[in-house]
Amino acid sequence: LIAINNICKNIKFPVQSTRFVDDLNIFYRGKNLNSIQPALQNRNNLLMEWSLKTGFTFSAPKSHCTLYIKFKKYNNLKLHLNNTPISYTKTIKILGIIFDNKNTLVHYLGRKWNFS
Numbered sequence: 001l002i003a004i005n006n007i008c009k010n011i012k013f014p015v016q017s018t019r020f021v022d023d024l025n026i027f028y029r030g031k032n033l034n035s036i037q038p039a040l041q042n043r044n045n046l047l048m049e050w051s052l053k054t055g056f057t058f059s060a061p062k063s064h065c066t067l068y069i070k071f072k073k074y075n076n077l078k079l080h081l082n083n084t085p086i087s088y089t090k091t092i093k094i095l096g097i098i099f100d101n102k103n104t105l106v107h108y109l110g111r112k113w114n115f116s
Contacts, residue, residue, distance in 0.1 A: 004056060010046045015039050020095060037077055040065075048082050060084035066092045066101050 004022070011017040011026055018025045026043055030036050051057055060081040066089050067077060076088040090101045 004054075007047070007050060007056075010050050011043055015043045023095065025094060033077070037079070040077065041079055044079060044081055044086075058082075060086055063087075064089045064092050066090065066099070068099075068101055 004019075007024065008017050008019060014030070015026055015028050017027070024047075026040065026047075028036050028039050047058060058081050061084075063081055063086045065077050065079050065086050079086040091098050093099075
């Protein structure tokens with residue numbers, strides 16, 4: 001665990017991060033996808049450089065991205081890890097909680113209380 005403590009030094013504002021054991025989440029809050037996508041991709045590239053130096057690896061197939069957005073029309077983010085596309089999903093599971101792209105927690109609550 002001590003070896004990955006410096007990973008967050010590669011993530012600078014406006015991109016932010018959370019880390020728990022071996023799970024890392026990076027996020028950016030903004031209104032313009034034209035600024036969000038390059039900022040996140042730049043951080044992905046810096047994280048890949050960090051992984052080459054430290055020997056840790058990131059798995060593109062295990063990585064996912066989603067947009068939390070109020071608008072109905074939007075384009076999906078097109079992010080890559082080491083030239084491999086990161087899949088876009090409408091829901092994402094973080095530490096056991098399922099978040100949907102409308103930020104309603106319906107998928108999480110449905111599984112907990114069998115509403116779905």
